[in-house]
Amino acid sequence: MTSVDAVLLDAALAVILLAGALLLIRIWRGPSMLDRAVGFDVAAALIVAGIGVQAASTRTRYYLSIMLVIAFLGFTSSVGIARFIAVRDRPKLPTTQPKEGP
Template identity: 55%
Template sequence: MSGPENVDRVLITAGVVLVVVAGALLLVRVSRGPSMLDRAIALDVFAAVVIAGLGAKSAYARDSFYFPIMLVLAFLGFTGSVGIARFIAVRDKPQPRRGSAGKGGRG
């Protein structure tokens, strides 16, 4: 192998190590998350970390086999995030106060 190929391998290996560390920290956030929203966001970021890991594997092997899988995972992560956001928005919708319709603070 030549010098640039060695540099590529070292950088890809360092990227894989960072992806693994990020995945481990995200699993800790999923297990300990103080709220359900924190857990949902951590799972969404975990999907992005899996996509990054597949991209690193694809770059290391110099093979484009995983690109369609990465695309499908990105789509699933996006739709999951939108679904969670809609669920949280409906659940946390502020309720109007009773008896305050005619009592304006101004005027």
């Protein structure tokens, strides 16, 4: 591995760690449930990126299947959370009262 590769991988890892720290702040202080859900989806993407940096630095391809599984789990969990929020925030239909009369 050349020195340029090592510097670029270290820079990528630093950016991922900074994004992870900012993400934890967003999850902790998120004003709504949707902000936290998006935060957890981004966390899955950052984990995949971190594993990708590890795979590139060790030059192994065994991590690729792990990355694929984590990306799939992150996607399905974000879809599930979005559906849950959509059902929870659905407006209630007004109930109609039967007319009284002869």
